[in-house]
Amino acid sequence: MKFDTIIIGSGLAGLTAGIKLAENGQRCAIVSRGQSALHFSSGSLDLLSALPDGSPVQEPEAALESLAEQAPQHPYNLMGKESVLAFAAESEQLLARAGIPMTGHYRQNHLRITPLGKQRASWLSPPEVPQAPLPWQKVTVINIAGFLDFQAELVAGSLSSSGCAAHVAELTLPVLDVLRNNPSEFRAVNIARVLDLPENRRALIDELRLLLGRGEAMILPACLGLEGDTLSALEHALNVPVKLLPTLPPSVPGMRLHAVLRRRFQSLGGLIMPGDTVTGAQLEQGCISALFTKNHREVPLRTRNVILASGSFFSGGLEADRQHVFEPIFGLGVEAPEERTSWSKADFFAPQPWLQFGVKVNARLQPFHQGEYTKNLYAIGSVLGSFDPIQQGCGAGVSMLTALFAADSILTTAEVHHEPAR
Numbered sequence: 001m002k003f004d005t006i007i008i009g010s011g012l013a014g015l016t017a018g019i020k021l022a023e024n025g026q027r028c029a030i031v032s033r034g035q036s037a038l039h040f041s042s043g044s045l046d047l048l049s050a051l052p053d054g055s056p057v058q059e060p061e062a063a064l065e066s067l068a069e070q071a072p073q074h075p076y077n078l079m080g081k082e083s084v085l086a087f088a089a090e091s092e093q094l095l096a097r098a099g100i101p102m103t104g105h106y107r108q109n110h111l112r113i114t115p116l117g118k119q120r121a122s123w124l125s126p127p128e129v130p131q132a133p134l135p136w137q138k139v140t141v142i143n144i145a146g147f148l149d150f151q152a153e154l155v156a157g158s159l160s161s162s163g164c165a166a167h168v169a170e171l172t173l174p175v176l177d178v179l180r181n182n183p184s185e186f187r188a189v190n191i192a193r194v195l196d197l198p199e200n201r202r203a204l205i206d207e208l209r210l211l212l213g214r215g216e217a218m219i220l221p222a223c224l225g226l227e228g229d230t231l232s233a234l235e236h237a238l239n240v241p242v243k244l245l246p247t248l249p250p251s252v253p254g255m256r257l258h259a260v261l262r263r264r265f266q267s268l269g270g271l272i273m274p275g276d277t278v279t280g281a282q283l284e285q286g287c288i289s290a291l292f293t294k295n296h297r298e299v300p301l302r303t304r305n306v307i308l309a310s311g312s313f314f315s316g317g318l319e320a321d322r323q324h325v326f327e328p329i330f331g332l333g334v335e336a337p338e339e340r341t342s343w344s345k346a347d348f349f350a351p352q353p354w355l356q357f358g359v360k361v362n363a364r365l366q367p368f369h370q371g372e373y374t375k376n377l378y379a380i381g382s383v384l385g386s387f388d389p390i391q392q393g394c395g396a397g398v399s400m401l402t403a404l405f406a407a408d409s410i411l412t413t414a415e416v417h418h419e420p421a422r
């Protein structure tokens with residue numbers, strides 16, 4: 001098997017790169033071991049919500065200079081301001097072409113309502129995610145009886161204290177009893193699989209209509225809309241806006257985003273090898289010529305370019321033992337202090353240093369191996385270091401923008417060398 005580019009990892013970064021390359025006629029494969037961070041994410045995408053010194057960011061463009069001063073090795077700074085803005089705009093277009101509706105714009109963060117009813121600055125959110133300030137005086141927050149991954153009272157309390165009267169009502173819907181009987185099965189994704197069934201829609205609408213009361217809008221945990229048009233059917237039947245708040249993982253909005261991106265990549269001719277693990281590479285004249293995987297054993301997957309999008313510790317893109325932090329596939333250089341005591345802070349809520357560990361790259365996002373970089377290997381997304389996706393609120397932005405940046409380098413290099421795309 002011979003490819004123009006093989007991508008390691010099918011998270012947000014890997015899929016974004018794969019879509020751009022496939023849209024430009026490249027023959028691409030994604031090898032992916034398992035679930036990605038998207039399966040656990042809110043479904044909202046962050047670009048830059050705060051600076052390292054904690055100052056909140058409203059307009060990411062205006063904050064890029066301060067970011068460069070405070071975090072010179074941040075992936076946005078390596079890429080440069082122009083690229084950040086161009087690829088943020090391109091990310092929005094890529095999502096739209098994939099059929100993923102999002103609200104928001106890279107020039108201005110919005111405040112999404114979190115699962116605790118608080119507000120958090122974000123770049124793009126699915127249209128069903130409520131945003132502050134809420135345009136209603138009264139909302140009804142729905143609790144699903146027996147569902148522990150969403151705290152409707154907390155949400156209602158926070159909304160009420162910010163000026164919107166919220167009351168909680170409980171959905172008991174008997175069709176959920178089979179799941180309810182087994183608490184470990186009573187999770188958002190399983191509930192969505194029941195609530196999205198057309199044959200259950202009438203009962204759901206009838207009960208929600210009774211619960212709505214005087215609410216001008218309804219807020220539900222994101223336990224529907226994995227497939228199909230359940231949400232618009234509810235809005236139509238109830239005649240009020242219906243909004244969804246993400247729950248504890250696994251996350252319906254994140255899984256839906258992953259599924260649509262994956263379908264888009266495949267519809268462009270991209271090949272996904274799920275459940276397979278890249279184990280090593282064959283080097284020829286300073287370039288990777290082939291990858292080896294667990295399932296393909298000694299049969300090499302030949303390729304012109306490789307993109308490492310294997311994620312951070314969460315997805316196994318980085319690993320650590322007692323003394324070292326390492327990148328397990330290629331043994332790439334990782335930015336992490338040697339002194340283990342400085343890896344974490346005792347205060348659980350403080351920014352954690354280990355979140356900023358990642359592979360070292362040059363300004364073209366090419367990682368180093370024993371001080372040298374491999375010409376046709378790029379690293380993107382959360383396997384990179386020098387940023388904190390939680391404190392700085394930039395996880396999705398780093399993933400998408402670095403993916404587009406690396407894909408652009410590959411396409412430009414192919415043009416310069418007049419390589420046929422296929």
Ligand SMILES: Cc1cc2nc3c(=O)[nH]c(=O)nc-3n(C[C@H](O)[C@H](O)[C@H](O)COP(=O)(O)OP(=O)(O)OC[C@H]3O[C@@H](n4cnc5c(N)ncnc54)[C@H](O)[C@@H]3O)c2cc1C
Nearest residue numbers: 009011012013033034036037042046278311381382395396
């Ligand atoms: C739990 C969680 C929730 C988050 N929520 C949000 C959010 O709501 N909004 C936001 O903006 N950011 C969020 N983030 C930040 C997040 O890191 C980025 O948004 C982004 O999704 C990361 O994408 P990625 O593709 O770089 O890595 P990942 O999503 O981690 O994907 C890496 C992929 O590589 C695969 N892989 C690893 N090693 C191998 C191998 N050897 N061979 C083959 N495949 C391999 C993994 O199986 C996985 O599929 C969250 C992060 C985490 C951990």
